[in-house]
Structures are given as C-alpha cells and as structure tokens.
Amino acid sequence: MFHAEKTKNECVQWIRDFFEANGKGCNAVVGISGGKDSSVAAALCVEALGKDRVIGVLMPQGEQHDIDMAYLLVNHLGIRHYTVNIKDAVDAVLNHLPDELAVTAQAEQNLPPRIRMSTLYAVSQSCNGRVCNTCNLSEDWVGYSTRYGDSVGDFSPMSTLTVTEVKEIGRLLNLPDILVNKVPIDGLCGKTDEENLGFSYAELDTYIRTGKIEDPAKKEQIDKRHNANLFKLQLMPVFDSKIDIKA
Numbered sequence: 001m002f003h004a005e006k007t008k009n010e011c012v013q014w015i016r017d018f019f020e021a022n023g024k025g026c027n028a029v030v031g032i033s034g035g036k037d038s039s040v041a042a043a044l045c046v047e048a049l050g051k052d053r054v055i056g057v058l059m060p061q062g063e064q065h066d067i068d069m070a071y072l073l074v075n076h077l078g079i080r081h082y083t084v085n086i087k088d089a090v091d092a093v094l095n096h097l098p099d100e101l102a103v104t105a106q107a108e109q110n111l112p113p114r115i116r117m118s119t120l121y122a123v124s125q126s127c128n129g130r131v132c133n134t135c136n137l138s139e140d141w142v143g144y145s146t147r148y149g150d151s152v153g154d155f156s157p158m159s160t161l162t163v164t165e166v167k168e169i170g171r172l173l174n175l176p177d178i179l180v181n182k183v184p185i186d187g188l189c190g191k192t193d194e195e196n197l198g199f200s201y202a203e204l205d206t207y208i209r210t211g212k213i214e215d216p217a218k219k220e221q222i223d224k225r226h227n228a229n230l231f232k233l234q235l236m237p238v239f240d241s242k243i244d245i246k247a
Helices: 004-022 036-049 067-077 087-096 105-124 137-141 163-172 193-197 201-210 216-228
Strands: 027-032 054-058 080-083 129-131
Touching: 004 036, 004 129, 004 163, 027 036, 027 067, 027 105, 036 054, 036 067, 036 163, 054 067, 054 105, 087 105, 105 129, 137 163, 137 201, 137 216, 163 201, 193 201, 201 216
Parallel strands: 027 054, 027 129, 054 080
Antiparallel strands: none
8 A cells, every 4th residue: 555645744754864964065956857757856856955955957959849837846846947959969969870870760860868967967076965866666667768868877765666656745845737748759759659559657546556457458568578578687697707916
C-alpha cells in the first residue's frame, strides 16, 4: 500500500541526509521542463532545503511551446532560475559532424538531452551545486530516458516511484494542478509519452506494482522494453584484468 504523505516526508528527509553527507551547504540544481517530474523534484528539494538552495535551469531548444509551464513552476516555488537556450549548441554539433556520416533520427533526438545534462553540470559547478535526477520508476522501467542525458544526476529522489505515485506526491506539495496533470511529451519527437509507448502509464504502473495487466500484447511490449533497456540502469561493464597488485 502506497502512503503518499509518509513517502513524501521520507523522501524529503532523504534529500536532507544526502546533502548533509555529500554536499553540506550545496545547492540542488534541477532541470525544469514544466512537466510533472521536474516540478515534483524541484518542490521536494525546496521542502528539504529551502527555496534559497534550489536552482532551476530552463533549457529550451529554440522555441518551446510550453515554456510558460516551466516559468509557472519556478515562480510558484520562488526559486532562482536561469534560462539557457541550447539550440546553437545542438546545431553546432550536428553541423560539424562529418558529411559522410549518416546521422540517424535517434542520434538527433538524443543529442539535446545530453547537451542539457552538460549544461546542468556547467551551472552546478558554477554555483556549488548537486544535480537532481528527475526520472521516475515508470520511465526507467521501460527505458524511456536518454542515457547520459536525463538519466543521470548526483541524486535521484523519484527513481523508485511510479508516475501515479509522483503525481500523488505532487498534489501533497501543493503544486498547481496544471503541472501535476500535464500530459507528458517526450521532448524529442513531439509525441506524447503514451503515443510513443503504446500503453498508458496507468497500465504500466499497475503492472509494475501488481504484475497484473489485461492486454497480453501490452504485457509483451512492456517486458520487451524492460529487458532491452536494463543496461541503462546498470553500471558500465568493466573488464576485470585480475591483476594482483600485491604480486
């Protein structure tokens, strides 16, 4: 049984403990998209550390149609924030790739999240920060993140929480409903998450927590995605030389 308030309070304390051990006096740096995940992550950090120790970074790529949601969040929380448009950086990389290299759509779609993460660390290292990972369990379960992009960070408050649970915590944190219930869009190809995945987060979350799902085809699809993307959640494979340094 999920107890939203208990989990929220424990997560807030966990964030405090992390900073006490890994960055006493440091700031939490959060990439702000205007969606539920970055909204809840930022709000958790504000409750844990106070608004003066949370920094939001907005990173549109050119024109972002829903950037008003990102500004709504940072203004609602009253946190310091910076806007860094990554369009020129993305274009520069793509324009300088060799002409003979056939750049795939996947490469183009995943480049912006990786540049956003580099931007977050540039901000973080310029303001005594620690980068907050904003992924949730549902997305991680099916590999719905960019490796070395939005999948990384210095601490991760929501990686064991499903989308449904993140929303419940968002309501407890008194976030505007429009942010908590905003239809998630991948930010890569313009489709909603559920259009890309082929199943709803409600179905996925129920399956994760109970193992139950009505549609066998969707179960197969979820299992296939989960197994194919497990590598994203694991440490990079390392060759063991078995060298005995005492020899």
